[in-house]
Amino acid sequence: MYNFKKIEKKWQEHWDKNNTFKTEIDNDKKKFYMLVEFPYPSGEGLHVGHGRVYTASDVQARFRRALGFNVLFPMGWDSFGSPAEHYAIQNHIHPKEAVTRNIEVFRGQMKSLGLSVDWNREFATTDPDYYKWTQWQFLQFYKHGMAYKAKKDINWCPNCKIGLSNEDASGGVCERCGTKVVQKEKEQWMLRMSDYAEELLDGLEDTKFNNRTKIAQVNWIGKSTGAEVDFSLKGLDDKLKIYTTRCDTLFGVTFMVIAPEHPLIEKYKDRIKNIKEVSEYQEQAKSKSEFERTELVKDKTGVCLDGIVAINPVNNKEIPIWISDYVMMSYGTGAIMAVPAHDQRDYDFAKKYGIDIIEVIKGGDISKCAYTEDGEMVNSGFLNGITNKKDSIEKMLDYLVEKKIGKRKTNYRLQDWIFSRQRFWGEPIPIVNCPKCGYVPLDEKDLPLLLPDVAEYEPTDNGESPLAKISEWVNTTCPKCGGAATRETDTMPNWAGSSWYWLRYMDPHNAREFASKEAMNYFGKVDLYDGGMEHATRHLLYARFWNQFLYNIGLVPNKEPFEVRISHGMILASDGEKMSKSKGNTVNPNEMIRNYGADALRTYEMFIGDYSKDASWSENGLRGCFKFLNRVYTLKDKVNEKNGYSEELETIIHKTIKKVTEDLTNLDYNTAVSALMILLNEMEKSSSITKDEYRVLLQLLNPIAPHITEELNEECKLGEELSKSSWPIYDEDKTVSEKVEIGVQINGKLRDTITVLKSSSKEELEQEALKSEIIKKWIEGKEIVKVIAVPGRIVNIVIK
RNA sequence: GCAAGAAUGGCGGAAUAGGUAGACGCGCUACUUUGAGGGGGUAGUGAAUAUAUAUUCGUGGGAGUUCAAGUCUCCUUUCUUGCACCA
Numbered sequence: 001m002y003n004f005k006k007i008e009k010k011w012q013e014h015w016d017k018n019n020t021f022k023t024e025i026d027n028d029k030k031k032f033y034m035l036v037e038f039p040y041p042s043g044e045g046l047h048v049g050h051g052r053v054y055t056a057s058d059v060q061a062r063f064r065r066a067l068g069f070n071v072l073f074p075m076g077w078d079s080f081g082s083p084a085e086h087y088a089i090q091n092h093i094h095p096k097e098a099v100t101r102n103i104e105v106f107r108g109q110m111k112s113l114g115l116s117v118d119w120n121r122e123f124a125t126t127d128p129d130y131y132k133w134t135q136w137q138f139l140q141f142y143k144h145g146m147a148y149k150a151k152k153d154i155n156w157c158p159n160c161k162i163g164l165s166n167e168d169a170s171g172g173v174c175e176r177c178g179t180k181v182v183q184k185e186k187e188q189w190m191l192r193m194s195d196y197a198e199e200l201l202d203g204l205e206d207t208k209f210n211n212r213t214k215i216a217q218v219n220w221i222g223k224s225t226g227a228e229v230d231f232s233l234k235g236l237d238d239k240l241k242i243y244t245t246r247c248d249t250l251f252g253v254t255f256m257v258i259a260p261e262h263p264l265i266e267k268y269k270d271r272i273k274n275i276k277e278v279s280e281y282q283e284q285a286k287s288k289s290e291f292e293r294t295e296l297v298k299d300k301t302g303v304c305l306d307g308i309v310a311i312n313p314v315n316n317k318e319i320p321i322w323i324s325d326y327v328m329m330s331y332g333t334g335a336i337m338a339v340p341a342h343d344q345r346d347y348d349f350a351k352k353y354g355i356d357i358i359e360v361i362k363g364g365d366i367s368k369c370a371y372t373e374d375g376e377m378v379n380s381g382f383l384n385g386i387t388n389k390k391d392s393i394e395k396m397l398d399y400l401v402e403k404k405i406g407k408r409k410t411n412y413r414l415q416d417w418i419f420s421r422q423r424f425w426g427e428p429i430p431i432v433n434c435p436k437c438g439y440v441p442l443d444e445k446d447l448p449l450l451l452p453d454v455a456e457y458e459p460t461d462n463g464e465s466p467l468a469k470i471s472e473w474v475n476t477t478c479p480k481c482g483g484a485a486t487r488e489t490d491t492m493p494n495w496a497g498s499s500w501y502w503l504r505y506m507d508p509h510n511a512r513e514f515a516s517k518e519a520m521n522y523f524g525k526v527d528l529y530d531g532g533m534e535h536a537t538r539h540l541l542y543a544r545f546w547n548q549f550l551y552n553i554g555l556v557p558n559k560e561p562f563e564v565r566i567s568h569g570m571i572l573a574s575d576g577e578k579m580s581k582s583k584g585n586t587v588n589p590n591e592m593i594r595n596y597g598a599d600a601l602r603t604y605e606m607f608i609g610d611y612s613k614d615a616s617w618s619e620n621g622l623r624g625c626f627k628f629l630n631r632v633y634t635l636k637d638k639v640n641e642k643n644g645y646s647e648e649l650e651t652i653i654h655k656t657i658k659k660v661t662e663d664l665t666n667l668d669y670n671t672a673v674s675a676l677m678i679l680l681n682e683m684e685k686s687s688s689i690t691k692d693e694y695r696v697l698l699q700l701l702n703p704i705a706p707h708i709t710e711e712l713n714e715e716c717k718l719g720e721e722l723s724k725s726s727w728p729i730y731d732e733d734k735t736v737s738e739k740v741e742i743g744v745q746i747n748g749k750l751r752d753t754i755t756v757l758k759s760s761s762k763e764e765l766e767q768e769a770l771k772s773e774i775i776k777k778w779i780e781g782k783e784i785v786k787v788i789a790v791p792g793r794i795v796n797i798v799i800k
Numbered sequence: 801g802c803a804a805g806a807a808u809g810g811c812g813g814a815a816u817a818g819g820u821a822g823a824c825g826c827g828c829u830a831c832u833u834u835g836a837g838g839g840g841g842u843a844g845u846g847a848a849u850a851u852a853u854a855u856u857c858g859u860g861g862g863a864g865u866u867c868a869a870g871u872c873u874c875c876u877u878u879c880u881u882g883c884a885c886c887a
Contacts, residue, residue: 001839212882215804219883226887244887257887300885326885336887344801345885413886533881607825609813613806614880621812623838624825662816671814674824681824743820748868750820788867794819798867 004597125497132448222413243332426491
């Protein structure tokens with residue numbers, strides 16, 4: 001068993017001492033920017049899932065360096081967030097203390113994994129030097145009219161007295177105390193992200209994100225094209241505006257539905273005879289969390305407005321108006337036209353309340369709601385007889401525009417970004433509220449606006465941020481008029497700090513600007529961004545939005561920040577379940593490193609399976625990789641004094657260089673390890689190997705297992721330090737041996753194999769195949785219909 | 801419900817462009833080495849039939865295209881992920 005403890009410690013200290021992985025701008029070299037999502041430094045430390053991701057990124061960094069790139073491979077900490085705040089509340093210490101401690105642990109663990117990170121560039125989002133620029137960028141949003149304050153419903157825990165994000169309120173209950181969450185209206189800072197919907201969609205064309213990620217983004221933006229149609233209200237000089245993607249079904253409308261929050265109700269409350277019932281319903285809808293409203297999909301409820309009736313603009317029919325919580329105020333106009341014959345939700349509602357169902361597209365089964373794409377239009381006046389959905393929509397749109405009762409309209413699911421949190425542990429929003437001047441941004445020279453050092457972080461009773469209680473911090477003077485004013489007490493969401501961190505890595509110590517133009521021009525886009533699928537929508541969208549905004553105001557050189565985005569799979573426990581403390585199925589990476597070494601852990605995490613897919617942990621698998629490294633180590637005894645490649649190993653060496661090079665390029669880490677195992681197996685069969693042969697094996701293995709390979713390279717005096725050496729090259733012609741074995745089939749079934757020269761022609765292959773005794777036996781007495789011979793691949797003889 | 805992806809031995813997983821399915825590893829079996837071990841080595845290991853040579857079957861299921869299908873087309877089942885009363 002090789003002494004991995006000693007070797008790994010030695011090389012980690014060597015890299016630290018020599019600043020081996022320090023990156024600087026070098027205009028003579030092409031850059032490669034490898035970015036991996038920075039972690040939230042929790043109290044738990046790294047788990048083996050982190051190990052897989054950081055190892056894979058490190059393999060890329062080391063590989064690209066060997067290929068001659070100037071690699072930027074930084075690491076930092078996404079250290080704002082509620083766990084640190086909870087910890088602070090319980091222990092009455094400033095969250096920055098817990099953060100500092102946790103970062104120490106994380107950094108130590110990463111170093112013990114042997115990551116080739118440039119630690120000179122490390123920072124945390126909670127560093128005032130960093131969040132100064134987060135605040136500065138917020139002010140740019142504000143100054144460009146992209147930040148505004150608006151009343152919004154938020155998830156509110158009446159017990160903890162705190163606003164919760166949707167994630168923290170999943171299941172409709174407070175994540176911390178289990179209390180049912182209610183909706184509460186609050187004034188919130190918003191960023192106009194919906195203005196960027198089209199640009200965010202278009203920008204995807206300029207990226208090489210994997211398909212899954214692109215689709216997730218497209219779905220999240222949720223572009224839909226349709227029409228807005230005005231329904232007049234009987235006896236009133238007013239209209240009800242609805243949004244629909246299927247205006248072709250207008251003749252099938254039998255009722256309207258508006259969201260419970262729709263302003264129409266307040267406006268005409270005197271006319272609505274059953275206003276009491278309506279108000280009760282509104283209250284009930286309000287007390288439901290967003291979760292409940294969307295979960296109870298099947299059970300539709302509603303109240304019909306008694307006293308207001310709409311008129312269908314295409315046939316002047318009177319139509320009742322209902323309120324129901326299956327219509328959301330936040331999408332479209334908060335009102336819909338209901339076509340129960342052709343929409344499942346409308347159908348369910350109509351069935352429950354006994355509303356008419358009118359078929360307008362023939363072909364489906366009306367008794368259970370028909371999703372009809374194309375069918376003949378019926379009961380539809382001027383649309384009757386049309387059999388194509390697109391045509392009938394177009395004809396209706398023309399009609400609506402001509403009669404001035406509607407227009408084309410594109411809608412997006414994407415909404416503005418709620419940018420306020422009522423929390424302590426976030427970037428303070430650098431705005432002052434002056435009774436005279438209104439909202440006034442802080443002067444940029446007064447940034448960073450620091451979080452105060454106090455000992456209490458409990459939330460307030462009224463839903464304000466804990467900062468609101470700290471009067472000496474809140475009370476200030478107006479930067480504009482100098483009069484008494486108060487600070488904004490909301491802080492930024494956790495997503496803020498991660499929305500531009502890749503820019504700061506390029507120039508992390510810059511005190512004058514968030515990053516210099518020179519650094520941003522040189523390092524450019526992130527070449528490869530690795531992260532979890534759970535961030536493929538929000539984080540990635542926020543980051544792209546933020547960057548596009550900075551680009552549009554001329555502060556960054558590229559509109560899209562990331563060239564390639566990949567998403568890795570999770571490491572599951574050996575039982576196939578998610579690892580969790582409560583299940584007791586977690587694996588401690590420290591323990592694995594202690595027992596088998598970082599190199600074995602790294603090798604195993606690369607070998608475990610397809611990097612983009614989830615994989616189950618197996619300590620036996622890790623042991624297999626440990627064994628592999630031990631065999632690589634033992635192989636040193638076979639190294640002779642010769643250079644060059646022996647005839648025996650030449651082909652397999654060229655083949656392996658090619659395979660590993662391609663696999664690392666394509667992120668197929670598992671097959672790269674497998675190819676190296678095959679190479680080792682072959683080398684072990686030889687009585688001795690040359691120095692160059694051993695060095696190639698070590699070089700190819702170096703990105704994956706950097707410590708042991710450096711050690712062996714040094715010990716056997718094979719050449720320059722591997723982390724400074726360039727990647728081995730291969731000769732395509734030498735990747736296949738002169739003689740190849742190919743299969744011979746009879747009617748598509750394998751019957752024999754023959755060994756032929758790789759250059760053999762079709763005719764030679766055919767001749768050779770027919771010489772085989774086994775083949776002769778099979779074709780005896782049969783008629784050969786034809787022979788297919790594909791050089792280098794197969795011979796297939798078709799007989800009758 | 802919508803969208804995307806996946807399904808291959810006892811297990812994790814390979815298979816370039818349709819061309820010898822199961823590479824590589826784990827596990828298991830036999831032998832061997834050592835004082836012992838979750839140690840080292842050698843050989844075997846998809847299933848069935850067979851003394852052996854060998855034959856048949858085999859990539860979730862069903863059809864199809866082709867000389868040839870894990871791979872392409874259509875249908876279908878199951879699972880995973882993302883979004884979800886989005887009008």
